[in-house]
Amino acid sequence: MGHVSKERGAGRGLSRREFLKRAATASTVAAASPYIIPASALGADGTTAPSNRIVMGCIGVGSQGTSNLKWFLGNNDTQFVAVCDVDGTHRERAQQIVNETYGNTDCKGYNDFRELLERDDLDALSIAVPDHWHAIPAIAGAKKGLDMYAEKPLSLTIPDGIAMVEAVEGAKVVWQTGSWQRSNSHFREACEIVRSGRIGEVHTVEVGLPTGSPIEAQPPMPIPEGFDYEMWLGPAPEAPYTEKRCHWNFRWILDYSGGQLTDWGAHHCDIANWGMDTEDTGPISVEGVGNFPREGLWNTATDYQITARYGKGQSSVSPNGFTMKVANTATYPMGAKFIGEKGWVFVTRGDRKKNLQTYPESLKDTAIGDNDVKLYRSPDHARNFLDCVKSRKETITPIRVAHRAISIAHLGNISMRLGRAIEWDPVKQRLVNDPAAERFFDRAKRGPWRL
Amino acid sequence: MKRLTLLLAAVLMAGCATKAPRETAAGETAVAVDVDYATPVQAIAGYEFGQPREPLTLVEDIVRDALHDPAHTRAAEAALLELLDHPSATHAAKLFACRQLAFVGGSDTVDALAPWLESEATSDAARLALERIPGEDVDKVLLKALKEADDSSQIGIINSLGVRRAACAEKTLDELSRSINPAIAGAAADALAKIRG
Numbered sequence: 001m002g003h004v005s006k007e008r009g010a011g012r013g014l015s016r017r018e019f020l021k022r023a024a025t026a027s028t029v030a031a032a033s034p035y036i037i038p039a040s041a042l043g044a045d046g047t048t049a050p051s052n053r054i055v056m057g058c059i060g061v062g063s064q065g066t067s068n069l070k071w072f073l074g075n076n077d078t079q080f081v082a083v084c085d086v087d088g089t090h091r092e093r094a095q096q097i098v099n100e101t102y103g104n105t106d107c108k109g110y111n112d113f114r115e116l117l118e119r120d121d122l123d124a125l126s127i128a129v130p131d132h133w134h135a136i137p138a139i140a141g142a143k144k145g146l147d148m149y150a151e152k153p154l155s156l157t158i159p160d161g162i163a164m165v166e167a168v169e170g171a172k173v174v175w176q177t178g179s180w181q182r183s184n185s186h187f188r189e190a191c192e193i194v195r196s197g198r199i200g201e202v203h204t205v206e207v208g209l210p211t212g213s214p215i216e217a218q219p220p221m222p223i224p225e226g227f228d229y230e231m232w233l234g235p236a237p238e239a240p241y242t243e244k245r246c247h248w249n250f251r252w253i254l255d256y257s258g259g260q261l262t263d264w265g266a267h268h269c270d271i272a273n274w275g276m277d278t279e280d281t282g283p284i285s286v287e288g289v290g291n292f293p294r295e296g297l298w299n300t301a302t303d304y305q306i307t308a309r310y311g312k313g314q315s316s317v318s319p320n321g322f323t324m325k326v327a328n329t330a331t332y333p334m335g336a337k338f339i340g341e342k343g344w345v346f347v348t349r350g351d352r353k354k355n356l357q358t359y360p361e362s363l364k365d366t367a368i369g370d371n372d373v374k375l376y377r378s379p380d381h382a383r384n385f386l387d388c389v390k391s392r393k394e395t396i397t398p399i400r401v402a403h404r405a406i407s408i409a410h411l412g413n414i415s416m417r418l419g420r421a422i423e424w425d426p427v428k429q430r431l432v433n434d435p436a437a438e439r440f441f442d443r444a445k446r447g448p449w450r451l
Numbered sequence: 452m453k454r455l456t457l458l459l460a461a462v463l464m465a466g467c468a469t470k471a472p473r474e475t476a477a478g479e480t481a482v483a484v485d486v487d488y489a490t491p492v493q494a495i496a497g498y499e500f501g502q503p504r505e506p507l508t509l510v511e512d513i514v515r516d517a518l519h520d521p522a523h524t525r526a527a528e529a530a531l532l533e534l535l536d537h538p539s540a541t542h543a544a545k546l547f548a549c550r551q552l553a554f555v556g557g558s559d560t561v562d563a564l565a566p567w568l569e570s571e572a573t574s575d576a577a578r579l580a581l582e583r584i585p586g587e588d589v590d591k592v593l594l595k596a597l598k599e600a601d602d603s604s605q606i607g608i609i610n611s612l613g614v615r616r617a618a619c620a621e622k623t624l625d626e627l628s629r630s631i632n633p634a635i636a637g638a639a640a641d642a643l644a645k646i647r648g
Contacts (some may be wrong), residue, residue, distance in 0.1 A: 219501040237579060238546065240500045294508040419515055435585065436518040439554045444582035444614070446575045448634060449609025450641060 012149050016123060017392065018150045018227065023052040025391035040180055053079035054389050055123045057136050059113045061085045062247055063096035064151055065128030068178070071382045072126060072149075073101050078386065082119060084110040087247075088226030111228055113137045117144055124389055127151065128178075130250040131257040132236045135160040135451055136418025142167040147174035149385045152266035154402040156257065158410050161403040162429060168399045175400035176227065176385035176395040179270045183381040190338075190347035191275040194317055195373035198355045199314035199340030202317050205272045207323045208332030208348075212252060212302035212380070214293035218242040235445035244297055252298035258413050264334075265326060265409035269348065270401065271336045272324055273408075274375065277316040279401045283308035283324065283408060283425035287435040288415035303328050326412060342370040415439045488513060488530035492583040496537045498544040507547055514551045528555045532563050545576065552580035561588050568596035574604035582611045590617035597623060606638045613642025621646055 010434075037318075040213035054077060058069050061083050072078050080098045085091040091109045098107035110116040117140055125141050127134070127150040134155055141148050148168070154177060168175045181187045194202060220240035223229045229241045236255045239245065250256040251263050258265075274277045290304035315322060317340075325332070335348025335355070346357040358364040358441040368374060378384040378396040388395045415422050417440055423432035431437045453538035491513060495506045517527035517532055531548045534540055540548075552560045560580055567568065567577035581589050593608050609627065612620040624646070 117643070217501055217503055237550070238575065242501070292508075295504050297504075299504075417515070418518070436554075437617060439583050442583070442614075443553070444575075444578045447578075447603060447610060448638065450610040450613065450638065 005177055010212060016387055018127065020052065020054065020390050021392060023435045026385075048077040050079060053077050055081055055121055056124050056385060057082035057084065057116050057119070057125050058094060059084045059125055059127045060133075060151075061090050062087070062128065063128070064178075066090070066094055066142045066386065068126050068128055068151075068382070069097060069151065069362065072386075073098070075382060075386055078443035081121060082108045082366075084113045084116045086111055086228040086231040089324045110230065114140070114285075117146075122146055124148065124174075124385075126129060126416050130232075130314075131262070132255065133234055133249070135164050136235065136449060138164050139167040139451055142171040144174055145171060145173060146260065147157070147385075147389045149176045149382065151178040151404040152270075152402060153258065153262040153268050153409065154266070155398065155406060155410075157442050158407050158429065160451065161406065161410075163430065165399050165403050169295045169409055171275045173443065174385070174392065174395060175390045175399040176381065176388070177266075177397040177399065178381070179267055179402060179405070180381035181267050182274065182376070182396045183269055183378040183384060184349070185377075186352040187271055187274075187347055188335075188375050189352075189368075190345050190356055191271065192368045192375050193345050193358065193363055193366060194275040194338045194340070195277060195375065196368060197317070198342070198366055199344060199358075200342035201317070201319065202276060202338050202340040203320075204323050204339040205276060205322065206337040207265070207272050208329055208334045208336075208367050209322065209326065210260045210266060210334065211328040211330060212260045212293075212300055212304075213298065214302060215244055215252070216296045216300045218244050218297040233446070235449035237446065238387070242274040242297065249298070252300050254299050256335060259302075259304075261301060261304055261306070261326070261329065261412055262406060265412075266402065266406050268325060268334070268336050268348075269324070269408045270397070270405035272338075273401070273405050275336065275338050275345070276310075276318065276322065276324075278310060278314060279404055281310075281314050282429070283403055283411065283424055284311045284314075284426065285309045285423050286408070286411040286415050288412040288422035290416040292416070301416055303330055304412065304416060305331060306408070306415070308408050308411070324408065326408065471618075481525060482525075484520075484522050484526045486513065486517075486523060486526065488517070488527045489533065492530040492534050492548075493537065495544050495547065496534060497539040498547065499541055500543050505608050510547075510551060511533045514554055517555055525557065525559075528552065528557055528560060529648040531555070532559055532604060535563060546579075549576040549580045554560045556580045556584045558586075560584060561592055563585075565592045565596060568593065568608055569599045569601070569604060571601055571603045574600065574607055578607055578611050585591070585620065587617075590615055590619050593617065594623060597627075602632065602635065606634055610640040613645040616646050618646060 026239050056078050058065055061069060082093040083091060095107045095109045099105050124147040125139055127148055131153055138148060138150055155164060219242060221242050223241045232246060245253060252259055286306060288304060288306040290301035291301055292301050304327060310322040310346045311321045331393045333345060337344055337346040342362055345357045356364060376396045411424055416438055418437055422434055422437045423430050431441060491509050493549060495510060514527050517523035531552050534548045535545055560642045561584060564577040565579055567573040593612050597605055597608055624639045626637050628643055630636040
């Protein structure tokens with residue numbers, strides 16, 4: 001296939017990672033040879049030689065996972081060899097996409113991610129599974145020494161996230177979270193304006209996220225042919241199959257996710273942290289109020305308002321502390337708005353002209369100079385991951401950053417479900433003297449699953 | 452939502468009498484509370500998945516509201532434990548009760564759910580509650596159940612001991628880490644790693 005084992009390769013004795021790193025920076029030398037070697041094997045004509053490609057597997061190829069797969073396939077230095085999904089329809093579709101790309105039938109399909117991880121030819125994984133499944137394959141991948149691009153929100157619970165960070169950082173593998181907004185330049189520009197002090201001390205950040213939706217009660221249904229529902233449930237509590245429970249809609253059920261608050265909080269709370277320089281800390285108190293559907297299958301909050309307070313010295317942009325307010329679009333427009341003493345900056349998705357707004361307006365085109373804060377530049381989120389696999393540098397959304405962003409949303413959900421404010425120690429990452437809130441902090445996993 | 456909750460609570464309170472003191476498993480005398488936990492909890496005994504969820508949501512509300520006061524927490528716990536013994540309580544209702552006992556369960560819950568740990572059909576449900584209840588009594592119950600539990604349930608119990616960092620289980624887990632059953636050996640090794648830090 002073109003995978004270079006740890007024993008072979010351009011440098012005998014080099015590890016696979018070292019080989020990829022050197023190949024990324026080495027110039028191409030055409031060797032004199034009596035054999036005819038296809039140009040693609042030598043990396044000519046814009047292709048990358050198979051031995052220089054990052055060998056990847058996918059765990060989870062539903063809608064987001066397939067989108068990510070196609071994104072990666074658009075880079076000529078990847079080689080997908082395996083896809084895994086508990087839904088046979090998704091799995092076969094992904095295999096077909098890979099095989100059509102390469103013009104062969106080499107891509108292997110797996111139902112069980114553990115079997116995929118037994119392969120010894122992988123360099124990296126693309127993971128896109130429901131939130132309740134985020135931790136287990138990520139930790140397993142780290143133990144195998146595999147670099148990973150994995151979807152947001154990072155985790156289902158804060159303890160899951162802490163374990164994931166420990167595993168990934170301990171294994172020193174490259175991690176990119178699917179919080180791709182950072183790789184859109186106008187989000188970076190917005191944060192540079194804030195971090196460079198152009199709006200003065202920031203006292204409030206307003207984060208707008210989508211409103212959730214309820215659904216009526218859903219009857220148990222026969223499990224579709226080829227869908228390993230028992231594996232899909234995995235560590236989550238037993239529940240009968242019904243169509244609106246699974247695939248995209250797991251997001252609206254607390255057993256598997258945290259609703260719009262976590263699904264989109266992973267994006268815009270991350271931008272809020274980036275702008276406020278709070279990527280390695282967290283709030284000291286959180287108070288949430290919300291409406292949870294009283295009926296029907298979906299039970300995550302539809303309307304919600306979370307107030308997260310940060311103390312003195314936690315943010316370089318707010319020496320006196322600040323408040324992050326996260327709410328659905330009944331309260332704030334989608335995006336992040338940084339409000340300071342001297343103005344404000346608002347940023348959301350879409351074209352820069354309309355979706356990066358400042359007051360005063362002139363701030364928008366302010367030049368970020370050598371004495372200002374210049375943030376990480378990434379031209380493309382998948383490309384950034386691949387480049388970092390080769391360079392072994394940190395990506396633009398490393399795991400610890402994703403963990404802190406989603407912790408805000410997790411604390412918001414705990415506060416809402418408890419019906420009152422909670423205090424948080426962002427250094428120890430523990431609730432402060434709150435036995436009742438502790439009961440909501442984590443949840444037992446169904447056997448045999450564990451971190 | 453709040454208005455409906457208050458209305459329903461008012462209806463329940465209007466029809467209730469102060470509960471007589473009751474002795475708990477810990478030998479304490481339960482303090483009477485002025486909220487009827489039993490009626491809404493018993494009302495969900497026949498719940499099946501796919502049915503209207505409002506009666507369950509009402510129980511979630513009163514469990515949440517019970518957390519503000521230890522006497523109310525004990526009363527809510529008692530009502531949920533009575534549901535587990537209800538002769539016609541469905542599996543779905545009992546599973547829901549276990550999930551709520553994760554928030555209000557105490558020593559009475561530990562005693563009631565200990566036998567549930569031994570069987571594959573009920574072990575995971577029991578751990579939903581037990582894993583969240585603080586205190587060494589839970590660790591001891593989990594450890595004791597290991598001896599009687601079927602293989603499938605053993606792995607879940609071992610996992611919970613690891614999550615809880617149950618020091619009292621170290622010796623047993625060390626032995627189990629050498630089990631000829633690789634799944635049990637692996638679970639025990641992982642749990643030991645958590646306990647030993």
